[in-house]
Structure formats: structure tokens, C-alpha cells
Amino acid sequence: MPLIDRVKERTGSDLSDAELAAMIDAITAEIEARFGPAGPITIELGDPVDPNSRFRRVLRLPRAMDSAQPATIVELDPANSGLAGNEVELAAGDYRVLHGGRTLQRLNGGPNGRDYWAPLVRATYTPLGDQAAREEVTIKLMQLDLSYRGGLRSERAGDYSFTLGSADVTEEREKLLASLGRERMVMA
Incomplete structure (x- = not known):
């Protein structure tokens, strides 16, 4: 399944394909700048x-x-x-x-x-699973970017309430990107 379809399915986004493709391209460029291109x-x-x-x-x-x-x-x-x-x-x-x-x-x-x-x-x-791991991080970064609403942490409809928090989207993005640089443990 193409990556854009996986993003739409997992995020439920109603953004246009062109906008989602631009977001995917930006994340892919960020990953390649940090870890190099996927491949051999x-x-x-x-x-x-x-x-x-x-x-x-x-x-x-x-x-x-x-x-x-x-x-x-x-x-x-x-x-x-x-x-x-x-x-x-x-x-x-x-x-x-x-x-x-x-x-x-x-x-x-x-x-x-x-x-x-x-x-x-x-x-x-070619490292095993390299492309699959990059695609998974791309999807998670898309979910994070699409769900981020400033400092709003939670909201409730009945007897309306909301919670503001100091959710640091930059810190969460760094954790996701750093997961690509770690060696994945494989038992030999």
C-alpha cells in the first residue's frame, strides 16, 4: 500500500493528497538529512x-x-x-x-x-527493515503533526472542560527521529 494511503488510513486526515504528499516529502527530507538516504x-x-x-x-x-x-x-x-x-x-x-x-x-x-x-x-x-522503519516513523510524525493543537492537551464535550499542558511537540519529534538512529536489538 502506498505511504500516502497508509497515512490517510492511520491519521484519518481530510487534507488533500497534495498537502499530505508535501508533508511526507518534508519529513523524508528531514530523515535523509539526518541519517542519509535509504538504501545500500x-x-x-x-x-x-x-x-x-x-x-x-x-x-x-x-x-x-x-x-x-x-x-x-x-x-x-x-x-x-x-x-x-x-x-x-x-x-x-x-x-x-x-x-x-x-x-x-x-x-x-x-x-x-x-x-x-x-x-x-x-x-x-541494504540494512534489513530500514525502509519500513523510516515509513513507520514518517507515519507517526504525520500523526503528531496533524494532532498537535498548540498547548491543548485534552478537551471534553459534556460540561465542557479543557486542559492546557506543556506538550513539547519538538521533544516528541526528536524521540521519534532518534529511534531511527538506534540499533534495533536482534537476538542471534
């Missing part, structure tokens, strides 16, 4: 100066990999040469993705088989 990321794993890094059979990814998306894993050995000839792009049979995308295991039966990872590994992959 590139990270480097290992430590070329640590002699023990040469004997790692598994590497832990900081963000889980979406196995349904393409990934590129490149080993650099020796890592400090800077020569393109020392970079080997691994085939899918050279490694295995484990623990819900959190761990890469080196396999010795593939075309570039080895028992251990090279001292430095460059991985380009």
Missing part, C-alpha cells in the same frame, strides 16, 4: 594492524543485512597496500549470512574459498 550502505570490517583479525571465521555486521537485496563483499589483503589487485570481490558461495543477517561466515568451498576472512573486508549491503 558501505562499511569496513576488521583491523589491518590487529594480528588476530586474520583468524576470524565470522564477522558481525552493525546493522542486519537484508538477504533479499544485492550485496557486495570485498576482501582487501594485504589491507594496507591500496592496490586494486589486492581486492577480491567474493561470490555468493564464499560466505554465508547467519543470525537474521547479523553475521557473515567465511566459507572455504566457494570460488574464492578461505578458512578465514582477510584483515579488512568492505561490505556494501
Whole structure:
């Protein structure tokens, strides 16, 4: 379901599609300015100066990999040469993705088989659930923006009463945006 339809369904807003799309675009721009665009990321794993890094059979990814998306894993050995000839792009049979995308295991039966990872590994992959988390935060920010009515916290119709509060919409927005920057806990 398109994001604009999900926003309309969850907020009950009667704003025009053009206005809702403009609000979504503004929130998306804010998220991208803070966390970068959604999509593939590139990270480097290992430590070329640590002699023990040469004997790692598994590497832990900081963000889980979406196995349904393409990934590129490149080993650099020796890592400090800077020569393109020392970079080997691994085939899918050279490694295995484990623990819900959190761990890469080196396999010795593939075309570039080895028992251990090279001292430095460059991985380009799409984090698992990144786009879904961004869309959920976008919807929650839309709900917050559409429901904010100044300092009015509550209102009642019978024997009319209202409550003013110091609801800090900026603080709530920051909490929602900060949730994208936190690592989501995955049990391996």
C-alpha cells in the first residue's frame, strides 16, 4: 500500500493528497538529512594492524543485512597496500549470512574459498527493515503533526472542560527521529 494511503488510513486526515504528499516529502527530507538516504550502505570490517583479525571465521555486521537485496563483499589483503589487485570481490558461495543477517561466515568451498576472512573486508549491503522503519516513523510524525493543537492537551464535550499542558511537540519529534538512529536489538 502506498505511504500516502497508509497515512490517510492511520491519521484519518481530510487534507488533500497534495498537502499530505508535501508533508511526507518534508519529513523524508528531514530523515535523509539526518541519517542519509535509504538504501545500500558501505562499511569496513576488521583491523589491518590487529594480528588476530586474520583468524576470524565470522564477522558481525552493525546493522542486519537484508538477504533479499544485492550485496557486495570485498576482501582487501594485504589491507594496507591500496592496490586494486589486492581486492577480491567474493561470490555468493564464499560466505554465508547467519543470525537474521547479523553475521557473515567465511566459507572455504566457494570460488574464492578461505578458512578465514582477510584483515579488512568492505561490505556494501541494504540494512534489513530500514525502509519500513523510516515509513513507520514518517507515519507517526504525520500523526503528531496533524494532532498537535498548540498547548491543548485534552478537551471534553459534556460540561465542557479543557486542559492546557506543556506538550513539547519538538521533544516528541526528536524521540521519534532518534529511534531511527538506534540499533534495533536482534537476538542471534
